Structures are given as structure tokens and as C-alpha cells.
Amino acid sequence: MVTLKQLAKELNVSISTVSKALNNSEEIGEDTVKRVKELAKLYNYTPNKVALSLKQNKTKTIGVIIPDILNHFLAKVLFGIEREATQRGYNIITCISNESLEKEEEALDLLANGSVDGFILCVAEESQIKNEINHFKRTIAKGLPIVMFDRVAHDVLCDKVIVDDFDATYKATNSLIAEHRKNIAFISRIDDISVGKLRERGYNKAILEKAIQEPLVLKLNKKDDNQQKIKSFFKKHKNIDGVIAADSSSGIIAINTALNKGLKVPKDVSVIGFASKSVSEHSIPRLTIIRQHAKQIGANAADLLIRRLEKKYDEEIDFKTKIVKTTLVNNKSTLKQ
Amino acid sequence: MVTLKQLAKELNVSISTVSKALNNSEEIGEDTVKRVKELAKLYNYTPNKVALSLKQNKTKTIGVIIPDILNHFLAKVLFGIEREATQRGYNIITCISNESLEKEEEALDLLANGSVDGFILCVAEESQIKNEINHFKRTIAKGLPIVMFDRVAHDVLCDKVIVDDFDATYKATNSLIAEHRKNIAFISRIDDISVGKLRERGYNKAILEKAIQEPLVLKLNKKDDNQQKIKSFFKKHKNIDGVIAADSSSGIIAINTALNKGLKVPKDVSVIGFASKSVSEHSIPRLTIIRQHAKQIGANAADLLIRRLEKKYDEEIDFKTKIVKTTLVNNKSTLKQ
């Protein structure tokens, strides 16, 4: 890499002259500016990012800590974060916590050494279960702002971007009740994290309020053979005529299982799941989905963080919680279309 | 963040003493070392990463440029890269090229300003179509090594990690021929990128060598309604009894379409697709898959890059191409199990 020093030497001027010329300072003479810029272009000069970061005490880099990048929703949020950040001149350093508290702490501590200006993260499952928030507080105390999305720690004061999980399943369940479904089941592979709980509560509320049935819930484990579990569930509860799935695979598997048992979808069973458009194609008929607008969640999170980073007055204490509403997209696995 | 300066001041010693003490230099007296370390611990001192990078002229950071993070395979590779990099003390800065040549160039140029020590990337679709490789050469000329994976530019001299795409479909097709399938179709949504072409060639070779049919290929566009296209394809070619799918969704959709038309899988039609275990569950019976070992590809790429970065002699010119072999995992969508 070419440095200012080398340019200065070659042009027989001082380093600061070169620096000012390249930064369009008014101080420098017209033709000096021209000479400098020409040589800089010739040598493809770009300012050294590391030196700039050291000097200005900010890196224009955001640390992103994701629990699981193979989760389609989280990957999509990451996509949204990356796009917004890039557009606003920020890079992102990605760490994967693998749902582990320890890795989450490590990532936070590691990047808090000057590598990033702030964090965007989704709380790891283990951290949620153990309700551990000290590492977040510690990081914020160091002066590094955090924005949490999707799974958040309510007891940490910071900006947040969340989904209306409770409302989403409440409405989805009601929409099945409106189809006169009388045995609506709730299937979840994420019952131990905050959003999974909220989704279950939304379902429960709708059932207890309006339906003539008791709540009927199947909780899956990540290590389980989900196809098998869902099949047994259908076998045990022969009268299921509606399914709300809290995660992206369960909905698809539920449809395929129902079809496999000779049921018609949506005539005999309606299914709604949290999933993306691309996954919804994995069943015929297509799964009716609750869209979470993952990209927008990511973009919002990045926006909140960058705005906080670029605020002149860092005394701001009022933290924002932004709710990105889900949309029910009626495909062919439900009657109402 | 606490700095050496502050520690030095508080201890009434010089900055260099503190630095040496913390780095276990033999020069410093025992109890000075002790005092320094205690205070450092108390204040939770960590060396400023940016200052270190500037001083040592290396960042311990890898730039990763991915065409599409919503692609499950690519996300999994990223996972593998992240894990290996983290274990070896490197961070990763992720950029998404969105299959665009321009964004790929931007990312490369942007991070070549001292932000990273080298790159791991998968060539964008547009770059492959236009066969543009100058930006890669330019980057390497700047002294930043590149490791390419999956989709690579053969005319660029650098380390590469690839999949045995040709062999994979050749063998998969042969495995269907061995099941006495007589009308094996090839479905691809990725026919414009290098790996898509290789996969088609492997299929063609097997068909032309051993089968009694002509090659039968369906090429899908990303914007198409894939369910519809595949349905029409099955309608037009009623005698299809085998399918090789070059991408992860097409295989699932093919099975579901066949079932929907009343065909039995695998009795009437066998299906094999490039997909991951989790996606294979999206059909009943489960899709027989060609596993690409994405995580391992990522880990290998990171290993190659880090080894090159840490070689004392940077004169090394012999570049390695590592082939990670696919595995055919027989699930229930084929006869042979």
C-alpha cells in the first residue's frame, strides 16, 4: 500500500500538505492539489483504514453476533444488516455464538478491544435460559452501544428491534378459528427461547378466548426426528384440523405428513407457519406463512445503531424499541385466501 | 478503554515498562511485573487491537465475500470459515456481493485498505458470466492473498477449495441407472454458474455412456414459479422415472410434485438432489442427497488462507487446489438404500 509519506517524498512536499490536498482543504494551492491528486490516483492511493481508526478512535465497523447462521430467518436479518451497514459506510464483523453463552461473552469481550464501534446481536439460547445479562451490561458500560433484535434481554437498557410474535400467532390462530377449525394444534421447535414462548402464548390466548377446544401443543427438540414426532402426533390426535407452526420447518413437515396420511390440505387441515417465501415452496399446496420481514429487521437494527454512533451528544438515554409487524401471507394451505 | 499510558501513570513507571511487564519480558523485575499485572487485571486492560494492527501491519482479520447468504450451502460454508478463523484467532469481515460484479469489486477494493490480511470468496454469478478476473489479480498484486471456494476463477493463481461436482452427478446418475431408471431428468436452477455447468456435464456423461435415453434437462430461472415449471415439465414428460436436482429446492419440489400427481416415490420415480440434511426433511419420503460438506469446505478455505498468511517466506508460489468430495446419502427417495 502506498502511504502519504511516499507520495510526499516523490512530490517534494510535506506529508501534511499531501493529506490536506487529498482532503480538499482550502489551504492548499490549486496546482499543488492537482499534482497531489494525480499522483495519488496513479498510485491508487487509499488511506490506511487502521491508521484512521486509531487516529479518530472509531472503526466504522459493527460487531454482529448471531446465534445460528443456518437459521434462515437469522441469515436474512444478517443480510439486512449488511446491506444497511454497507450503504452507510460501515463494515460488519460477524461472530457466531452457536447459542452458547460462553461464545457470546467471548465474542463481545474480544471485539470490545477497539475492533468495533458497537454491536448488533440476537441473544443466544443459553443466555436466555440462564437469564445472564452481565456481559451485555459490561459491554455497554465500556461505551459500546448494543442493539438487540428478535430475542432480546428486557432487563438490559439498549435499543431493540422485535417482532410482534404474540400478536402474530394470536391472529393466525384466530384466522383458523374463523375457518371453523375446532382442533388447532401448535407445533414448536423453539419453546425455550423468548420468541417461542411469546408465540405459544398468542396461540393459547386465542384458543382460550374463542375456541371450543383445549390448547394442544407439540414441543420438538432439535435433536429429535421431527418427521417421526409429527407423524406420531397426528396419529395420536386424529382430529387435528389446523396447525400453527412456530418455526420454519415444522409447518412444511406438518403439511407433508398430513398429505402422507391421506388428508387433504387445506380441506381437512389448515396449516400456517413462520417461514420465508422460498421455504413455503417446499410443500404442495404452498404453506401459508407468517412473514417476519427479516431484512427490514436487520436494516432497522443497523439504522438504530448507526444513528446512536453518529449522534454528537452521547448523553442520550432514552432507548427505542422498534416493533416490526409480521404479515400473514395466505397461500394454499389455508382456506381463506 | 484503559491504555498503557494510564496504567503507567498510576504506577509511576514508564509506558514501556508496563508493556514489557504485560508481555512477560525477562527484563522487568519480579514485583514490578506483579504490580503491573494486578492493576491491569483490576482495570480489565486489553491491548487496543487497532494500535496493534497498525504497529504490526497485520489485522488478524479475514475478508469474506459471499454471493448470497440466503443460500443454505453458502451460509454453511461461512459457518465453517467463521469457526476455523475464530479458533485460530482471526476475525472475519463479511461482505455480500449479491451475485454482482460491481459489489464484488467494491468489497475487494474497500477492504484492501488495510482492513484485512486476505480474502476468502466465492465468485459472483455476474463475474463468472462476464469472466472478469482483473479485480482478483489486482488484489493479489497488492499483496493480499485470496482463497476461492466452490465457484472459482481458474485463470487466477491462488489457493482454491472445490467440490467434485462433475463426479457427484456422474455417480448419482449412474446410481439411478443402476436402479434401471430409463428416463432420468436433470433439473437445475443454477445453469449459468460454473458448478451448475459441471453438474450438468456429469449427468450428461453418465447418460450418454450408459443410458438408453437422451439427456433431458430442465433449466429454471430464479424468478420463475418453480413449482409451476416443474409441474409442467412432469406433465410434458410423463415417463420420467428419475430426477437429479442440481440445487437444493428443486429436489424437494420434484418429489412433492410427483406425489401430487399420484406417483409413488421412490417406486415410480427416484429423486436425488444437492441439499443439506435439514432440507431433506422437507419431503416424505426424505430426499436422497448429495452432501457437499459445506462446513469442511469453509474450514479448509480458512486453513489455507491462514497458513499462507502465517508463512514466514512469502515467496511461495505453488498454489493448492483442494477438492472436498461429496457424499451420496441414500434416504428414502431412491430405491438403493
Add this chain to the structure above:
DNA sequence: GTGAAAGCGCTAACAA
């Protein structure tokens, strides 16, 4: 055993 000083690449206050 400890400290002063230089230098990584850059910006900016101040001097000329």
C-alpha cells in the same frame, strides 16, 4: 531493571 525515543499512517492545531 527501567526509561526514552522512534515509528506504524494519519490528522490537525499551530507556526512560518
Add this chain to the structure above:
DNA sequence: TTGTTAGCGCTTTCAC
């Protein structure tokens, strides 16, 4: 208009 200098946080050589 241009140059000198200090300093961001750190390591390391060389003096003391």
C-alpha cells in the same frame, strides 16, 4: 500556501 509538530496506543531498540 506550506511545513512542523504532536499525538492516537502500541512495541522495540537502545541508553542509562
